[in-house]
Structures are given as C-alpha cells and as structure tokens.
Amino acid sequence: MRAWQVERxxxxxxxxxxxxxxxxxxxxxxxxxxxxxIYGALIWMANKLQSEDGEHARALWIxxxxxxxxxxxxxxxxxxxxxxxxxxxx
Numbered sequence: 001m002r003a004w005q006v007e008r009x010x011x012x013x014x015x016x017x018x019x020x021x022x023x024x025x026x027x028x029x030x031x032x033x034x035x036x037x038i039y040g041a042l043i044w045m046a047n048k049l050q051s052e053d054g055e056h057a058r059a060l061w062i063x064x065x066x067x068x069x070x071x072x073x074x075x076x077x078x079x080x081x082x083x084x085x086x087x088x089x090x
Contacts, residue, residue, distance in 0.1 A: 022038065027041070
C-alpha cells in the first residue's frame, strides 16, 4: 500500500472516531441531527478555548470526559461480569 493510502486511512479513521464522540455524547440526538447547530456548537467551543477562560474550560471538559469514560468502562466491566455469571432459571 502506498504511503498516501496509509495516511488517508489514518485520517479517515481519526475522523470516524471524532464523529463517534459526537454521537456518544448525545449531540446528534439532542440537536435532531442538525448539522448547522452541531457546527455552531463546535465553533463556540473553539472560541471558548481561544478566550481567556480557555484553559479553565479545557480543564473542566477534560475532567468531565475522563469521568464519562470511567463510568462507561465500569458499566462495560459490570455487563461483562454479569454475562459470565451463570443465572439460575427456575
């Protein structure tokens, strides 16, 4: 495979992962899949990051994201554990 193909696939995967985060956060459902609203929100985020409050906003968002990923990880672990445990059928 050529180098440009490898890079294109990497970029495509990266974009898909970012889109997945938009879905995972519930943004698609909450906006009714309104692309203009989603884009506007992303622009608002970029402006916020460029403002004097940018570092504070970034720190808050990172903490919230870590918390959400940790909750998700624990829920997946709990589901996996409950699937492995045999259930009595009576």
